[in-house]
Amino acid sequence: WDGFLSKTKTKLILCGSIVSLMIKNVLEKGSPLYGRRTLDLFVEKFSIKEVKEFLGTSEENAVKFYAVLDGIPKYLQLVEEKDFENFLKKILDKRSFFYREGYYLMSEELKDISTFLNILRAIAEGNTKISEISNFTGIESKKIYPYLEILENLGFIKKLSPIFGERNSIYLIEDNFLDFWFRFIQKYRSYIEIDSTNKIIKNVFEEINSFVGKKFEKVCVDFVKKNFDFDVVGKQWGRIPGKGKEEYEIDIVALKKNEKKILFGECKWKEKVSAKKLCKELEEKSSYINWYKKERKEYFVIFAKSFDEKIEEFNGKKVYCFELKDLFA
Structure with missing residues (x-):
């Protein structure tokens, strides 16, 4: 490149889907092209709107398929059954393309895969704090950080901290498909292997709604980032003051620091939600946060499949209500 090609009009384009390979052999210091690249372009997944269109x-099915397949074009291309429940039955089959896909994804990127599998399984089953992951895997807390860092760099997991309180950080599986794979395919693998999916499908149908609800939160957070003017968008959780170990959680908290504006939000994967009831709950939970408490301007945002009645104001606070269809407008 230095000796000849750089002096011509040649454009060298390198594409690859194995992230660790691209970083090590192309982008990292010591690789032949280190310091010579003109542009890094990370190909993004489909948005929720693009999933619906594809x-x-x-709208409801688009969210469900997004929750499981995460906007990956190849995965969406394999969807033949547009009824989501029938799709679930087909995916929970040892002959399905998706049955070993989680394992293959990790094998491409990682060595010592058994340790990483164990860590991801721990997180998928709700062990999100360092101490919980350590107890589940049997790995000492101080030795588990390098594994978590690798998984985070590859985009498999995400370290999430509350807007106020860095010490309460947790780890979540960022890749929707991997999360689904560990929560449902790996969890029920022994049944799937002997073609006994009929014995667990009821459990899957009961659990999947909660799973989709969590991914719906991600869709709502993205909507706030794109459609509201706030500096920081995240969520908040912690202990309720004066209530011992009792905790609270707010799905969305956004800040406009220089204007002392704060947005509190709730996401409900339900029909005919009461906006007034949720605003009352938000008002209570927002009182636990001391950020410019007497000076700040507060706003509420509520997301749901549908509402029994939308409201625009609650106790002097502006309220935004968005139904599922609004997210696709």
């Missing part, structure tokens, strides 16, 4: 399905 599959030609309803």
Whole structure:
């Protein structure tokens, strides 16, 4: 490149889907092209709107398929059954393309895969704090950080801290498909292997709604980032003052620091939600946060499949209510 090609009009374009390989052999210090690249372009997944358009399905189904397949074009291309429940039955089959996909994804990127599998399984089953992951895997807390850092760099997991309180950080599986794979395919693998999916499908249908609800929160957070003017968007959790170990959680908290504006939000994967009831709960939980408490301007935002009645104001605070269809407008 230095001796000849750089002096011509040649454009060298390198593409690859194995992230660790691209970083090590192309981008990292010591690689032949280190310091010579003109542009890094990370190909993003489909947005929720693009998932709906690609599959030609309803808003609700688009969220469900996004929750499981994470906007990956290859995965969406394999969707033949547009009924989500029938799709679940087909995916929970040892002959399905997706049955070993989680394992293959990790094998491409990682060595010592058994340790990483164990860590991801721990997180998928709700062990999100360092101490919980350590107890589940049997790995000392101080030795687990390098594994978590690798998984985070690859985009498999995400370290999440509350807007106020860095010490309460947790780890979540960022990749929707991997999260689904560990929560449902790996969890019920022994049944799937002997073609006994009929014995667990009821449990899957009961658990999947909660799973989709959590991914719906991600969709709502993205909507706030794109459609509201705030500096920081995240969520908040912690102990309720004066209530011992009792905790609270707010799905969305956003700040406009220089204007002392704060937005509190709730996301409900339900029909006919009461906006007034949720605003009352938000008002209570927002009182636990001391950030410019007497000076700040507060706003509420509520997301749901649908509302029994939308409201625009609650106790002097501006309220934004968004139904599922609004997220696709």
